[in-house]
Amino acid sequence: MTEPAEPARTAGPARRGRGRRPADEVRADVLGAAGALLLDKGMGAFTIEAVAERAGASKTTIYKWWPSKGALALDGYFHAVESALAFPDTGDLEADLTAQLRSFVRVLTGTPAGRVIAELIGQAQTDPDLAAALSQRYSGPRRELAVRRMRRAREQGELRADVDPEVLVDQLWGACYHRLLLPGPPVTEEFATSLVGNLMRGVRA
């Protein structure tokens, strides 16, 4: 087994012997391999061994950075969807939210990502370590990105001052997760557009 070692994560210059790569590079390779494996094969085939093989890294290396398979899966998932789920800021909140949510829906329904994250969330309900990893490595950071975009909109006078962006996260992305996790009508791009329209304008006759 070829096993490229990586420099220790302590301060100081990295040793660059034969077969040694900078830690950041190994880390990026592992994340890329984890994300690709998840989206190719789903959680059923996701093992530390398979990620190590795909990344050309050792299991020891992976365990040094990720305490569990679930933590690695969630980091890999975040890494894989990050660019598709960026938050645009054109100065038009409704257009930006609609575009981002439609991309989110495409990721959930047009790739295996929807089943992968549904399984991870599902397993987290009875696995406290996975629940903590889900919060720290996925849902927390994603929520923070969304809240940041909406706070800017509030500062720019696009949202009422008394509206809590945290609640909007649940009424937009949370609504999509609801249809993903509890069987219901399909998750479509039109659904995403309605979510934003309902909230921005209100539904009262």
Place this chain on the structure above:
Amino acid sequence: MTEPAEPARTAGPARRGRGRRPADEVRADVLGAAGALLLDKGMGAFTIEAVAERAGASKTTIYKWWPSKGALALDGYFHAVESALAFPDTGDLEADLTAQLRSFVRVLTGTPAGRVIAELIGQAQTDPDLAAALSQRYSGPRRELAVRRMRRAREQGELRADVDPEVLVDQLWGACYHRLLLPGPPVTEEFATSLVGNLMRGVRA
């Protein structure tokens, strides 16, 4: 083991021998026992045996009506929360939705029901039979009750004609499930009130 038999579910008069109870009564007892056991002990202690013992019914009887433990748990759960989660209709949609969602939040957070339904939803992500039972016995019927109340409001001119009540379900109850299933800010009655207010009035400045 005392094992009260129950009349066959075919047409015709029920035989009322010693120890025989009408099928409807046995069925109600089983549902009551299932719901009570779930809310007392959670899914970890939930077995067909334990429900049979609590209800004074036989396992055979239970299996005749419920194909699996998950199906019985979901029916028992629905039965246990049904009265707390009724949909009032006072003719004021915002007040009625707020009251219902605040009750829902109290059920989710003030009883073990939140953990129970979270575990059932979680397990359903990798168990197709449980997913089907969840849809048929819980989320489908609950969604239908909510949609019916909102359709009436639309007919009475409280909701815009172009608003889809199905989407509102995801932006109200779905938002609560989102906080329940994906770690985030706490589920509170104030949160429930904000959900309704945001949607009814809109959030645009």
